Amino acid sequence: MGEAVVNVYEAKTNLSKLLDRVERGEEIVLGRNGRPVARLSAYRTRRAPRVPGQLAGKIEMAPDFADTPEWLIEAFEAGE
Template identity: 70%
Template sequence: MRSTSVGAFEAKTHLSALLERVERGEEIVITRHGRPVARLLPIARSAADAQAAAERLLQIGGDLALGRDWRALHGEEPH
């Protein structure tokens, strides 16, 4: 996925165009005075990122008991 950086003023001025680019799958990083302060991401990507993060936490946790397995909450069989 392509990522582009834009300043806050440009983001405000061209929000509609930026949203169209995000809908097509692009990630937009909004900066203020050259520092990243926000990201515009497609919704589907955010959900996939959340699931990937949950998987990484399960791998990192190994044998740690952190409560209910998230898969059980969704009716899936744990691996």
């Protein structure tokens, strides 16, 4: 699927309309002389990296949490 290339003049003339399209999830390719030069896409905020152990000591697991029922083990072993 080829993307339509919007030339610089059209982009300057219709910037508000292009931004509306981007807000709806579309990506717009900007070009010069029919050649793609840039991509206009929605801004996504960066999430902070996850820090392991943040919930340590704050939650508890049930004592039988990791116990797998025998019937389930048998079903896996039987290929069901």
